Amino acid sequence: MSPSHLQRSLSLYDEKTTRREVISWCLYDFANSSYTTIIVTVAYSIYFIGVVADGMNGERLWGWGYSGSMLIVALLSPVLGAMADYGGLKKGFLVGFTILCISTTMALFFVRRGDVVMGMLLFALSNIGFNGGMHFYNSFLIDITTRSNIGRISGYGWALGYSGGLVSLLLVYPFIRDGFGDGNLYYYRLSFPLTGVFFLVASIPSFLFLKERSYSHRTHHLDYIRGGFRRLRDTFREIGRFTELVRYLFSYLIYTDGINTVIVFSAIFANRVLGFDAGEVVVYFIITQVSAGLGAWLLAPLTDRLGAKKLISVTLVVWILVVIGAYMVETKEGFYGIGILAGSVLGANQSASRALLGLLTPQGRNAEFFGFFAMTGKFAAVLGPLLYGEISTLTGDQRYAVLSLVMFFVVGFVLLQMVDEERGMAVARRFEQEEKDW
Numbered sequence: 001m002s003p004s005h006l007q008r009s010l011s012l013y014d015e016k017t018t019r020r021e022v023i024s025w026c027l028y029d030f031a032n033s034s035y036t037t038i039i040v041t042v043a044y045s046i047y048f049i050g051v052v053a054d055g056m057n058g059e060r061l062w063g064w065g066y067s068g069s070m071l072i073v074a075l076l077s078p079v080l081g082a083m084a085d086y087g088g089l090k091k092g093f094l095v096g097f098t099i100l101c102i103s104t105t106m107a108l109f110f111v112r113r114g115d116v117v118m119g120m121l122l123f124a125l126s127n128i129g130f131n132g133g134m135h136f137y138n139s140f141l142i143d144i145t146t147r148s149n150i151g152r153i154s155g156y157g158w159a160l161g162y163s164g165g166l167v168s169l170l171l172v173y174p175f176i177r178d179g180f181g182d183g184n185l186y187y188y189r190l191s192f193p194l195t196g197v198f199f200l201v202a203s204i205p206s207f208l209f210l211k212e213r214s215y216s217h218r219t220h221h222l223d224y225i226r227g228g229f230r231r232l233r234d235t236f237r238e239i240g241r242f243t244e245l246v247r248y249l250f251s252y253l254i255y256t257d258g259i260n261t262v263i264v265f266s267a268i269f270a271n272r273v274l275g276f277d278a279g280e281v282v283v284y285f286i287i288t289q290v291s292a293g294l295g296a297w298l299l300a301p302l303t304d305r306l307g308a309k310k311l312i313s314v315t316l317v318v319w320i321l322v323v324i325g326a327y328m329v330e331t332k333e334g335f336y337g338i339g340i341l342a343g344s345v346l347g348a349n350q351s352a353s354r355a356l357l358g359l360l361t362p363q364g365r366n367a368e369f370f371g372f373f374a375m376t377g378k379f380a381a382v383l384g385p386l387l388y389g390e391i392s393t394l395t396g397d398q399r400y401a402v403l404s405l406v407m408f409f410v411v412g413f414v415l416l417q418m419v420d421e422e423r424g425m426a427v428a429r430r431f432e433q434e435e436k437d438w
Contacts, residue, residue, distance in 0.1 A: 028203060029137075029164065030163060033163075034202070046281065051180050102129070105195055109193045155296050155300020155348070156297065158300075162290075162292040244421070244423055245427075254408050259350075261387075273398050290343070292347045318341065319409045322341055
């Protein structure tokens with residue numbers, strides 16, 4: 001990302017937000033992408049199926065483990081979000097969940113052949129930590145942006161995130177390039193704690209410089225819980241006012257399910273169906289990380305110019321083409337091309353989705369509303385991987401599992417067209433004013 005682009009965007013912030021804080025926020029994306037790239041997508045997923053659960057329907061076990069951890073986060077997110085807004089705990093939760101992810105990621109080093117239960121449990125805990133931290137990280141977006149630059153900053157965060165994924169991938173490549181040979185398994189497993197160290201070091205600026213702006217209403221420790229549940233109850237009572245937000249969350253639930261499933265199983269598909277070895281899988285993801293980072297950076301300004309809804313719609317059309325292409329592809333070269341196409345819209349879709357939620361969210365309810373966003377995204381990560389794993393197991397062919405993902409993008413696109421972005425923003429602003437007047 002060009003420093004001049006970031007500096008120009010920073011000039012639009014209100015005077016309460018420092019450049020150091022915004023850059024520190026973006027760096028958390030840089031840090032946590034190491035986890036999604038190495039653990040979820042490239043290295044540990046293949047290791048679990050090919051070594052830990054070898055001969056045990058690994059795809060199905062991986063789908064169940066991933067979906068189960070996401071379900072737990074989905075159930076926790078709204079309550080924890082309300083507690084964070086009530087008690088001024090966003091930063092504390094961010095640090096706590098991040099440390100959970102990092103520590104359990106490092107512990108994956110001890111997972112060996114046949115350690116299926118331990119391998120699934122440690123991965124589930126690390127995934128809960130990652131997604132819990134991501135929830136509170138996202139909720140800071142409203143604090144550090146204005147309505148005119150929220151799309152750009154969200155996009156720049158994703159762009160830095162893909163840069164972090166690329167750097168971490170290059171860092172662990174010497175350890176995983178020789179695959180699962182007996183002489184290399186020790187070094188392959190070293191890539192897991194190395195990922196944790198990368199995540200920890202790159203997260204430090206966020207831990208130090210992000211500011212907690214939520215006022216704490218606590219007089220006793222139990223007030224966090226009572227106040228959080230009261231706030232959540234009030235939000236459910238008022239949810240009828242946020243019609244456009246609810247419609248958007250239903251759309252997001254569907255199309256994100258498709259995207260999450262592609263991410264979770266793409267390396268497995270490349271390895272099992274197209275015969276990619278460990279080194280080729282890394283090269284493939286280096287290419288997709290570069291295209292995703294460039295796509296997020298170049299398309300970020302369009303979120304503010306065209307509107308988040310329009311940009312998301314365009315990316316969903318491209319995702320339909322990507323899934324159909326993956327079903328039909330026969331060569332490694334063709335899959336590289338599909339990866340470039342998918343990467344070019346992946347970051348744009350994710351950053352625009354985050355920005356649209358920010359536009360529909362009233363100030364002061366950041367963590368709570370992003371809790372619903374996180375809950376939706378995590379429920380979205382339950383059905384897709386389960387469906388993929390079951391179809392793959394029942395048919396014996398992952399191509400049919402890939403093709404089933406088309407419906408997620410088609411249905412998500414249709415539901416998104418029912419969202420009135422301008423009306424939703426107006427409702428959020430009126431709610432903010434009512435809160436201030438009260």
